[in-house]
Amino acid sequence: MxxxxxxxxxxxxxxxxxxxxxxxxxxxxxxxxxxxxxxxxxxxxxxxxxxxxxxxxxxxxxVMPEEYPIPEEKITKTVTHDIIIIGSGMSGLCTAVSTKESGADVRVISAGKRPISRGGSNHAIGSKKQKELGIDYTPDTASGRHAAKVEKHSAACYIDERKWSTWINNSGPAMDWMIDKMASKGLKVCLEPGYVDPDGILTVPAASHSFYNEEVPFGMLFGAPLCAQAYADIFKDMGGEIDFQTRALYLIRDDNNTGRVSAVVAQNLETGEYIKYSANRAVVLATGDFSKDPDMMAKYSPWAWNLYRNSIDTTKVDYDVALAFNGLYPGDGHKMGLWIGAGWQKTYPNAPMINCGAPGPKVNSIDNFWGINLTSDGKRYHNEVTNFSYGAIAILQLPDHIAYSVWDSRYAYIQDIWETFGCSVNNENGILGATPEQMIAGWEADVEAGTCWKANTIEELVDKMGFKGEARANAIESINNYTKYAEQGRDEEYHVNPSVLHPIKTPPFYAARTHFGKDAMTFLCVTGGLRTNEYMQVCEDDDTPIDGLFNTGIMVGDYYAGTYNFVMPGQNLGGVCNCLSYILGRRLADQNFKFRSGRIQRVSTPEDESAQNDGSSMASLGSGDASYNDGVYTGTGSGGMGGDVKVEVTIENGKLASLTYTDNETPEIGGKALPELVEQAVSANAATVDSVSGATMTSTAFKAALADALTKAAK
Ligand SMILES: Cc1cc2nc3c(=O)[nH]c(=O)nc-3n(C[C@H](O)[C@H](O)[C@H](O)COP(=O)(O)OP(=O)(O)OC[C@H]3O[C@@H](n4cnc5c(N)ncnc54)[C@H](O)[C@@H]3O)c2cc1C
Known part of the structure; x- marks a missing residue:
């Protein structure tokens, strides 16, 4: 081992x-x-x-826990397959079916007792279902190009576009494959309605595919577990084995964590037995998110952690967690990767998944709301016409995280039929939209239940809402101004599109309060994690792929940035959990597929070369022909595993004659790398030595220290 x-x-x-x-x-x-x-x-x-x-x-x-690695004699069984997949969520199971179907020898292990997932919206671009319904949405149509560009720019381009284009280009066929697989297990597919933004920015055609059956028509919220179960059944039908209640503990990476990932050690949670799962070709991590590890959240997603630290119970982990809010898993797969030298994603912070349920009109008063939203001091704070994720983020920007919504009874009649939560295009799943009368009946029920207020005048309404003094005056003024903006067709404050500006003057009036807590601005989970290239290979800090290690699903690094914005709803299940997992499965089964391998070679730019030629920059220190002033010089490089790396170089006859260093590095990794780095440097007479695989931090610090010393020695 x-x-x-x-x-x-x-x-x-x-x-x-x-x-x-x-x-x-x-x-x-x-x-x-x-x-x-x-x-x-x-x-x-x-x-x-x-x-x-x-x-x-x-x-x-x-840092790997003290109790690992488990002594060899305690590992009672070794199971060998070409591919070992860890996790029985949507991404692990989709990869398993895809690769098994293509002839690969694969085994799945999972800490859970069963296949698991949650929600049920699967975004796809150009599926046969969309074509059947005449929805003009492919990578080449304007709507497809628009959605992809908006999503990328919502993330300020801090995403890996190569993974995105892999999804976008393969999304249709991958969804068609999924539709066929689900149909083979009796699940039907329907499309959730699209999103219409009067300004066009957030507009997305109907693209979230929900799977459902007679017993569970609400596929948008409850369809994913049905799909996970279907994948597991299909996998077993093909002879695949899933070892449930088997928790992966750590990975084995050969050659002192510089070589291939060849196995994972796991524990059977029922018997306590330790098992080694050896993988001839690949280990695939599909272990979900890391929201239940307080330290990982504090480091990688601090904004969300500061908001939700009191809601997320990190003391309890349920490996079968289904439709639950406030966190899912403790990031076991992420940690296992870090312990053997994987890097973290480039984008910071990791994007949390936050959305908002709220009482009120349409789906709620946060999602594409055509009324007014107010702060606790009675003022408007945003353009109300946005989606339920951005609406939630806007409230989280307020000091008390509380917002009030006001609308009137005429609002119900703006549309003949309103979308309801869970309904589908053409009502295929049997969940119908709401008539204006049904909308009003819903608000009345909310008033009855105490979650909405109702009054015949604006003044009476704001009194019921609890506004007093200056806040009361502000609220009345804000509502009256809003009506003025609607009537003049120009919102002077937040520039809501005039086509959805509606006066608030038809009694009775309604209001609701949305406040931070259990039911509103809910934290679902956190996205991203390990450094991952476009082939889903887990990489070291310098992007060098770790031979034999892959990951997929929500844990893949650099797929989202900022916040998970729901602009393409169901993007995670449809994109990274299904499409990219489907493709990964196919590639893993294909012996001829060329994954990336070996250390990433940086290509020097013309600027580098000209800097080297004029001899004035650090680049000159990369030249083996360089000549230095004789003498002894010291240099320091920061960021080694044990802090600064310090070197002392002796220059004789203009050349690097010898080099000593201070060894504060960890004996197993950095300590072993340093002699190799010294040998390279002396023989090259230069600071541009190759990093030692698995010891990136030590190598980088060493090179910086050497460059520092040689700069002092430079002629
Ligand atoms: C309430 C809610 C609703 C959601 N709805 C949607 C939606 O509609 N659409 C959407 O796109 N996204 C949705 N999401 C996000 C959703 O969670 C993910 O899209 C998806 O389920 C992630 O799948 P996954 O396969 O990556 O991980 P998971 O489904 O979380 O699966 C992880 C698997 O790894 C196993 N595991 C963990 N650690 C170990 C270990 N050490 N050893 C072995 N096994 C381990 C777990 O038991 C589990 O089987 C929702 C999230 C929440 C919280």
């Missing part, structure tokens, strides 16, 4: 660092809970971080 980087090793590294005394030791901790400051002088309460100390600190989850 290859040697893993464990907490034990890690602490040994820290002790060595203390002995070396040139830099601080590593500290494995949640920084907030650290007992000592990096300088040793402070306490958790008064710790002050700098760029240097922040880089040198390690988070608890980044």
């Amino acid at each position: 290859s040697k893993q980087f464990s907490r034990r090793d890690f602490l040994k590294g820290a002790a060595a660092a203390g002995a070396g005394a040139m830099t601080m030791g590593l500290t494995a901790c949640s920084p907030a809970a650290a007992g000592n400051s990096p300088s040793g002088a402070g306490t958790a309460d008064n710790m002050v971080l700098s760029d240097q100390t922040y880089r040198n600190l390690k988070w608890k989850f980044e």
Whole structure:
């Protein structure tokens, strides 16, 4: 078995660092809970971080627990297949069916007791269902190009467009495949209605596919578990095996975490037995999100964590969690990847999935609302015509996270039929839209239940809403102004499209309050994670793919940025869990498919070369022909595993003659890499040495230290 980087090793590294005394030791901790400051002088309460100390600190989850690796003699069984998939959610099971169907030898293990998923909207572009319903939405139509571009720009382009185009270009055929698979298990497909933005920006045609049957018509919310079960049944029909209640603990990466990922060690949660699952070709992580790990949330999604830390119960993990809010999983797969040298995604922070349910008209008063929204001091705060994710984010920007919505009874008659939650194009699943009378009956029921207010005058309404003093005056003025804007056809404040500006003057009037809590601005889960290339290969920090390791589903890095915005609803299930998993399965089964392999070679630019030629920059230090001033020079590079790496170089006859360094690095990784780096540097007479695989941080710090010293020696 290859040697893993464990907490034990890690602490040994820290002790060595203390002995070396040139830099601080590593500290494995949640920084907030650290007992000592990096300088040793402070306490958790008064710790002050700098760029240097922040880089040198390690988070608890980044270090493999002390009890791993499990001693060989305790591992009672080894199971070998070409492909091992970890996780029985939608992405793991879709990959399993796709690859098994293509002839691969694959086994699935899952900590859960059964196939699992939640929700049920699967976005696709250009499926046969859309064509059947005459929906003009393919990668080449204007609507397809528009949606993809809006999604990308909503994320300020902090997404990996290569994965997105793989999804967009294969979305139709992948969804057709899914429709056929689900049909074989008795599930029908329908399309959720599209979204119409009067300004066109957020407009998306009907594209979220929901699967349903007679017993469960509400596929949008409850269809995904049916699909996961169907995939599992199909997999078993083909002879596939799923080991449930088998929790993956850690990965085995050969050659001291520099080679191929060849196995995963797991524990049977019923018997306690340890099992090694060896993979001849690939291990696929499909273990869901990391929202139940407080430290990972604090590090990677701090905005969401600060808001939801009191709602997410991180003390309980349910590996069978279905339709639940406030967090799902503790990021086991992410951690396993980090322990063997995987990098984290480039985009920061990790995008949370937040949406909003609220009482009121249409689906709710947050989603595409054509009335007025107010703050607690009675003022407007946004353009109300937006989707339920952006609407939620807008409320979260308010100091008290509370918003009030006001509309009138005429609102119900703006449309003949209103979409209802769960309904579908042509009502195929039997869930019907609502008539104006049904809309009003719904509001009356809300008034009865105490979740809405009703009054015959605006003044009476704002009194019932609890506005007092200046806030009351503001609210009345805001509502009257809104009516004025509607009548003049120009919203002077937030520029709502005039076509959906409606005066609020027909009694009775209604109002609702949306406030942060259980039912509104709900946190679902968090997206993203490990550094992942366009082929779903997990990569190191410098983008070098880790041989034999893949991931898929919600945990894939750099697929979302900012916030999961629901602009293309069902994007996660439809895109990354189904389409990209389907493609991954096909590629894994194809012996001839060329995944990326080997260290990423950077191509030098003409600018690099000209800088090298004029000899004035660090690039000149990459030349083996360089000549230096004789003498002894020191250099420092930050960001090594054990803090700064310091070197002392001796230049004789203009060439790099010898080099010593301070070894604060972890013995297993950085410590082993340093001699190799020195050998390379002396023989190259240069600082541009190749990084040692699996020791990226040490290599980078070493190169920086050497460049620093050689710069001082440069002629
Ligand atoms: C309430 C709610 C509704 C949602 N609705 C939608 C929707 O309609 N459309 C949409 O696109 N997205 C939706 N999402 C997001 C949704 O969760 C994901 O799209 C999708 O379920 C993620 O699938 P996955 O396969 O990546 O992970 P998951 O479905 O979370 O599966 C992870 C699997 O890994 C297993 N596992 C975890 N750790 C280990 C371990 N150590 N060893 C072995 N197995 C392990 C788990 O038991 C599970 O089987 C919703 C989320 C929530 C919370």
